[in-house]
Amino acid sequence: MTEILFYHMQRQPLEKVLPSLVERSLGRGWQAAIQAASEERLAALDDHLWTYSDESFLPHGTDRDPDAAGQPVVLTLRDVNPNGASIRFLVEGADLPPDAGAYERICILFDGTDQDALLRAREQWRQAKEAGHAVAYWQQDESGRWNKKA
Numbered sequence: 001m002t003e004i005l006f007y008h009m010q011r012q013p014l015e016k017v018l019p020s021l022v023e024r025s026l027g028r029g030w031q032a033a034i035q036a037a038s039e040e041r042l043a044a045l046d047d048h049l050w051t052y053s054d055e056s057f058l059p060h061g062t063d064r065d066p067d068a069a070g071q072p073v074v075l076t077l078r079d080v081n082p083n084g085a086s087i088r089f090l091v092e093g094a095d096l097p098p099d100a101g102a103y104e105r106i107c108i109l110f111d112g113t114d115q116d117a118l119l120r121a122r123e124q125w126r127q128a129k130e131a132g133h134a135v136a137y138w139q140q141d142e143s144g145r146w147n148k149k150a
Contacts, residue, residue, distance in 0.1 A: 003105045004096075004128045006121055007146070008139040010112035014091055018045070019052045021107060022073060025087045026058075030104065032073045033085035034060075037092040042075055045091075049073070093120045096127055112139075 009017055018034070025032045036042045042062070049058040060073035068074050068082040079097035081088070086104040088097065093110070100106060110121040128135045137150040 002101050002103050002133045004100070004133045004135045005105060005107045006125060006135065006137045007107060007109045008112045008121070008137065008149075009109060011140040011142070011144050014109055014111070015048055015052065017109060018089065018091065019049065019058060021089065021109075022049075022058055023056075025105075026072055030086035031071075031083045032087050032089065033081055033083065034073065034075050034089045034091065035079070035094040035097075036075070036077060037094045039077065041092050042077055046075055049075075090124075093117060096124060096131075100128075100131065100133065106133075 007017065022032050034045060036045060046062065049060050051057065058073055059071070060075060061068050061071040063074055063076040063078065063080050063082050065071070071083050074083045074085065079095070079099070081099070081102070088103050088106045090096070090106065090108045096106065108121060108124055110117040112118065125135060136148055138146045139149050141147055
């Protein structure tokens, strides 16, 4: 059973939250896939993961790269898993992949200030529960720490 975690971002933007979650995943020895819904977001994430910190970067490629299978992190717009990722991050309302059960964990990150994103996350929660996945809901407190709410 895949664990599906919903991250309700209210205090920090995706560009701040995503790199730290991906770093933790790589620290576990997991390969990661990040799926966006638009070419613009994919390109912005591609640039951002190289430059998000002065001390670090996240090595990655896109599913279009010839060496995607060897990348620790792959960015994609499609429901492919060229690097055999154990964890998949869905941003910008990207759909749950048809092979959701093949992952250890799926993280759905959504903007809590966007009503459409909230509605989409609720629909994805329902879909994940109906498919029998273990789901959890995480929300940031005032200090920016994540607290499990459900």
